[in-house]
Amino acid sequence: MNRRKFTLGMSLATMASILGVDIVYGGLMPKGYHPLGLQDPDPFELFNKDKEMVVLNNKPWNMEAQAHLLNDKITPNKFMFIRNNGRIPESIDVSNWTLTLDGESIKTKKTYSLSELKSKFQHHTYKLTLECGGNGRSEFNPPAKGNQWTVGAVSCAEWTGVRLRDVLEDAGIKSDAVYIGYHAADTHLSGDPNKEPISRGVPIDKALQDETLLAFSMNGEDIPLAHGHPLRLVCGGWPASTSGKWINRISVRNKVHDGEKMGGTSYRVPCETVAPGSEVAESNMCIIESMPVKSLITYPKSGALIKEGQKLNINGHAWAGELEVSKMEYSIDFGSTWRSCTLEKPTNRLAWQHFKATVSFPKKGYYEVWARATDSNGKGQPMILPGWNPKGYLNNACHRIAVKIV
Amino acid sequence: MGDKFQKQVSAFSKVLLSFLVLILVLFGGLYYWSNQKPKPKIEEIPVEESIEDYDKVENGIHVATGFIDDEGMEATIQNCTSCHSAKLVTQNRMSREGWKATITWMQETQNLWDLGTNEELILTYLAKNYAPTTKGRRQNLENIEWYELK
Numbered sequence: 001m002n003r004r005k006f007t008l009g010m011s012l013a014t015m016a017s018i019l020g021v022d023i024v025y026g027g028l029m030p031k032g033y034h035p036l037g038l039q040d041p042d043p044f045e046l047f048n049k050d051k052e053m054v055v056l057n058n059k060p061w062n063m064e065a066q067a068h069l070l071n072d073k074i075t076p077n078k079f080m081f082i083r084n085n086g087r088i089p090e091s092i093d094v095s096n097w098t099l100t101l102d103g104e105s106i107k108t109k110k111t112y113s114l115s116e117l118k119s120k121f122q123h124h125t126y127k128l129t130l131e132c133g134g135n136g137r138s139e140f141n142p143p144a145k146g147n148q149w150t151v152g153a154v155s156c157a158e159w160t161g162v163r164l165r166d167v168l169e170d171a172g173i174k175s176d177a178v179y180i181g182y183h184a185a186d187t188h189l190s191g192d193p194n195k196e197p198i199s200r201g202v203p204i205d206k207a208l209q210d211e212t213l214l215a216f217s218m219n220g221e222d223i224p225l226a227h228g229h230p231l232r233l234v235c236g237g238w239p240a241s242t243s244g245k246w247i248n249r250i251s252v253r254n255k256v257h258d259g260e261k262m263g264g265t266s267y268r269v270p271c272e273t274v275a276p277g278s279e280v281a282e283s284n285m286c287i288i289e290s291m292p293v294k295s296l297i298t299y300p301k302s303g304a305l306i307k308e309g310q311k312l313n314i315n316g317h318a319w320a321g322e323l324e325v326s327k328m329e330y331s332i333d334f335g336s337t338w339r340s341c342t343l344e345k346p347t348n349r350l351a352w353q354h355f356k357a358t359v360s361f362p363k364k365g366y367y368e369v370w371a372r373a374t375d376s377n378g379k380g381q382p383m384i385l386p387g388w389n390p391k392g393y394l395n396n397a398c399h400r401i402a403v404k405i406v
Numbered sequence: 407m408g409d410k411f412q413k414q415v416s417a418f419s420k421v422l423l424s425f426l427v428l429i430l431v432l433f434g435g436l437y438y439w440s441n442q443k444p445k446p447k448i449e450e451i452p453v454e455e456s457i458e459d460y461d462k463v464e465n466g467i468h469v470a471t472g473f474i475d476d477e478g479m480e481a482t483i484q485n486c487t488s489c490h491s492a493k494l495v496t497q498n499r500m501s502r503e504g505w506k507a508t509i510t511w512m513q514e515t516q517n518l519w520d521l522g523t524n525e526e527l528i529l530t531y532l533a534k535n536y537a538p539t540t541k542g543r544r545q546n547l548e549n550i551e552w553y554e555l556k
Binding site: 143306 | 487489490491493494497498499500504508511516517518538540541542543544545547550551552553554555
């Protein structure tokens with residue numbers, strides 16, 4: 001990667017915050033010069049991530065977990081995937097941070113300071129599953145354009161904040177409101193100040209749900225910078241791109257929000273299924289809403305060698321967007337037969353659910369353990385790739401790990 | 407305030423001057439050094455001892471960016487990595503039409519400039535080195551690191 005470019009355009013304050021010390025004589029530093037401490041930004045240190053996390057992209061920063069890293073019931077920051085469309089904001093002034101509510105369907109345009117939001121409205125805490133719409137993209141054929149996520153662009157952290165509904169009701173929304181769209185402090189890759197990297201949103205019904213939060217803390221601490229500090233919209237169960245980071249404005253719209261990455265092929269799939277590789281007209285593309293049912297075996301890590309006669313305990317998580325997972329099964333014979341796993345109820349709506357099973361293998365050999373979740377509407381995960389779409393979204397094909405009995 | 411600014415300007419010019427001297431010494435030295443040594447016989451042997459070693463190629467891969475070393479790579483680096491990283495290119499596989507459509511999309515929506523005569527060079531490079539392979543509906547589990555599970 002190009003180390004010099006990463007720090008290009010960083011403010012002194014940002015460099016200082018990354019270095020953890022003030023840059024003495026910083027004012028004398030020639031523009032474009034980068035202190036030695038910043039010439040080799042280690043993304044794992046920069047974002048407090050585990051070394052086993054996989055960097056897909058360093059400009060913008062995109063990083064994913066591996067299945068076995070996601071074994072915790074509540075995903076800690078170090079294993080949480082990073083998905084950015086633009087540049088992370090360089091200077092965040094928490095004491096002067098504001099959130100403005102505007103748009104055609106807001107009764108009165110209103111601005112709240114961060115401390116006002118925190119003091120005026122009741123706090124709520126939920127465990128919320130956030131999965132990138134493009135998680136699993138790497139498997140599509142023909143290949144789909146974008147970051148080639150495998151399985152690790154999913155997390156379930158504990159988010160604390162105020163309900164978006166409470167804030168919207170405080171400002172007052174008109175009866176013709178259909179959508180909300182967020183605006184944020186991240187900047188466009190091209191450096192163009194007039195361009196937003198991403199400005200997405202959700203229909204008003206989703207915005208008014210109990211679990212839709214304006215969050216200021218994650219896992220009991222301030223939200224880490226890469227995950228939206230100091231204020232993030234969190235819409236569990238939907239493509240994580242609807243959970244805008246670093247937000248400073250929410251527009252209540254009287255039409256479907258038309259911000260950046262709401263149109264074209266972004267976060268949209270063909271309204272009717274198409275043959276792989278098809279060209280799809282924009283008018284036939286529909287916005288992704290709830291994510292589909294999916295699961296991950298997070299223990300053991302793929303590649304376990306087990307002695308004959310030894311039993312294998314497996315466990316993992318399953319989630320189903322807006323719905324609940326009602327059934328969890330595993331197969332060791334390439335999907336010919338399925339056995340049940342023990343499945344826990346979610347701790348709250350939109351939290352992932354934990355499963356476990358004890359697996360016996362009949363004889364020596366190579367096995368794959370496949371996991372299949374079924375949602376409360378009876379829809380299960382496919383064993384091969386689901387419907388192809390131009391940008392490779394919504395791959396919920398069953399997760400597989402390799403095991404050898406020796 | 408004005409005094410402080412004056413002082414800063416003067417301090418800055420001193421720093422700048424010392425940098426200039428440093429650069430002069432460095433380049434003078436380099437010039438002297440390069441004239442002392444005979445020209446290398448084979449092109450691909452890296453003789454540059456520069457800190458960045460930006461041109462280094464290992465096993466056909468340009469180390470600094472990860473791009474496949476082939477005709478058109480320079481133009482691709484120059485035009486395609488100023489906004490986003492090389493990784494966004496190298497992790498993708500597209501046909502010539504796909505790469506062309508991506509460039510057009512970036513020009514229409516992401517402030518990418520007109521690539522001029524370089525477009526042909528870049529498209530040929532990308533289509534040749536980053537072409538799609540057929541993966542089928544589900545691939546074998548690969549790159550498994552086997553370990554003993556107690």
